[in-house]
Amino acid sequence: MGSLWSSDQSNLSEEQLALIQSKSIDQIIRKEAWIIKNMVxxxxxxxxxxxxxxxxxxxxxxxxxxYSEDERRGFKSKIFQQVIQDLSAILQDMSDNQVEFQDPLNTEVADVFLKISNQIMQGSMNTRLGLLMMELWLDPGVKLSYQLSLNSKADDSTAFFLDSLTRLADPNYIPNDEDIIRVRVPxxxxxxxxxxxxxxxxxxxxxxxxxxxxxxxxxxxxxxxxxxxxxxxxxxxxxxxxxxxxxxxxxxxxxxxxxxxxxxxxxxxxxxxxxxxxxxxxxxxxxxxxxxxxxxxxxxxxxxxxxxxxxxxxxxxxxxxxxxxxxxxxxxxxxxxxxxxxxxxxxxxxxxxxxx
CATH class of the missing domain: 3.40.50.300 (P-loop containing nucleotide triphosphate hydrolases)
Known part of the structure; x- marks a missing residue:
């Protein structure tokens, strides 16, 4: 079967060509209308x-x-921003609720973390920041503060990303399916x-x-x-x-x-x-x-x-x-x-x- 626009149409008049084109457009419109009508x-x-x-x-x-690799990379800054904000919120809750670090040295670690996180570009992560966050998240006092916040503002992705800090801090990190599912983007x-x-x-x-x-x-x-x-x-x-x-x-x-x-x-x-x-x-x-x-x-x-x-x-x-x-x-x-x-x-x- 030949195309509607085959070379056989070279001898057709403009009126005949216009009629063929009109029928072709009508077919496309009917097809699209059928798709829309039958779409859920x-x-x-x-x-x-x-x-x-x-x-x-x-x-x-x-x-x-x-999601393509480029689309996955696009989620990195959102994930980094979220995990930094979540840990900062947990540390603030510790201060508000007078929860102590089990390791007193982590008081200084927390100060350094907050200082660096405020200095680097929003939504970015580096190795030093990742190591500081890992050290803080391992402290039982931080875990206790997180547990206390479960009844209020902590959500289902907070612990997941904090538990994944080693992977997130890797320079070659690319978000996987679960990361994309869990990151919060209103x-x-x-x-x-x-x-x-x-x-x-x-x-x-x-x-x-x-x-x-x-x-x-x-x-x-x-x-x-x-x-x-x-x-x-x-x-x-x-x-x-x-x-x-x-x-x-x-x-x-x-x-x-x-x-x-x-x-x-x-x-x-x-x-x-x-x-x-x-x-x-x-x-x-x-x-x-x-x-x-x-x-x-x-x-x-x-x-x-x-x-x-x-x-x-x-x-x-x-x-x-x-x-x-x-x-x-x-x-x-x-x-x-x-x-x-x-x-x-x-x-x-x-x-x-x-x-x-």
Whole structure:
């Protein structure tokens, strides 16, 4: 079969050529319209620090094209900046809580670390700084300060990067998949990921969780197949409880919005690993939620209580809400979860199209 623009067309009139070109353009438009019509569009929403960006990166690694070496190098400065800030915060907590270094000499080491970290270019690391940080992180007093902060501002990536200082301080260091998954980079804009599963094209749109970004959501509501909502279950038991209240209120507003009346929702109660650590550290759900009547320290009871708080915000009994407990930093478990999730979405999508 010859091309539409083969040499046989040399004797055609301008009118005939224009007609052929018009038909070719129509074919392209119809093809693109078919792709758009049959595309599964997912909206990824949630409050700040819920794990949306980690979720998106997992999708990129599992179903997308992954990250090139240049893209991986681009994460280095963010990782260095984060680990330096985290250790500085732990040292400040030590001072505030009057926690002592087990090795008195580390008081001077801490002073040198803080001085050097303030002098070097932000987001950079050198061998001397890395050695100072390793020395401090090995001190039991620093570890104690970190444990005490688990109920407040420490997160799931702090210890991971501090435990990896030897690797990070290597001049030839290039971030691996787990580094990319764990580094904190707040979503301040709109990003899209497209991928194919079993012949179906997916487009996941992630939107920043900060208040200033939420006004942009409305423009992404058209033709949405489902809404994925992430909430950090680790915010339960945290005082003040503003983080979880923000997630609950946001979930309620989205779940009951007229725009999403007939749209299913997929709720991920994320950061289960940090939630369990907080329970082990003595976090009390009852402190923030007086209606909790379960046993403090019972992880299952507390997790189910957290789930019920979200489900109770739904005012439409017939609305489909699929709930999952997740740990977005664990690639193996997320791979299994994504597989089940995409299968469910594909079945629902084909049923909507009358093909299932």
């Amino acid at each position: 569009k997912l909206l990824l929403l949630g409050a700040s620090n819920s794990g949306k960006t980690t979720f998106s990166r997992q999708l990129q690694l599992i179903h997308g094209s992954g 979503t301040k804009s709109v990003s899209e990921i497209t991928f194919h599963v079993k012949g179906i094209q997916f487009m996941v749109t992630e939107i920043g969780g900060f208040g200033c970004e939420r006004g942009k959501w409305i423009s992404y509501f058209d033709d949405v197949s489902s809404v994925i909502f992430l909430a950090a279950i680790s915010d339960f038991g945290q005082v003040p409880s503003g983080g979880i209240e923000e997630s609950l209120n946001l979930f309620e507003s989205i779940c009951n919005a007229p725009t999403f009346k007939d749209i299913s929702m997929i709720l991920f109660l994320n950061k289960m690993d940090l939630f369990l650590k907080k329970i082990q550290a003595g976090a009390r759900v009852m402190t923030a939620f007086s209606n909790y009547d379960g046993v403090e320290g019972d992880a299952k009871a507390m997790a189910l209580f957290a789930l019920k708080q979200f489900m109770d915000r739904n005012q439409t009994p017939a609305k489909l809400i699929y709930a999952h407990f997740s740990c977005a930093i664990e690639t193996s478990s997320m791979r299994f979860l994504f597989s089940a999730l995409t299968d469910m979405i594909i079945r629902s999508h084909l049923a909507t199209c009358g093909m299932y």
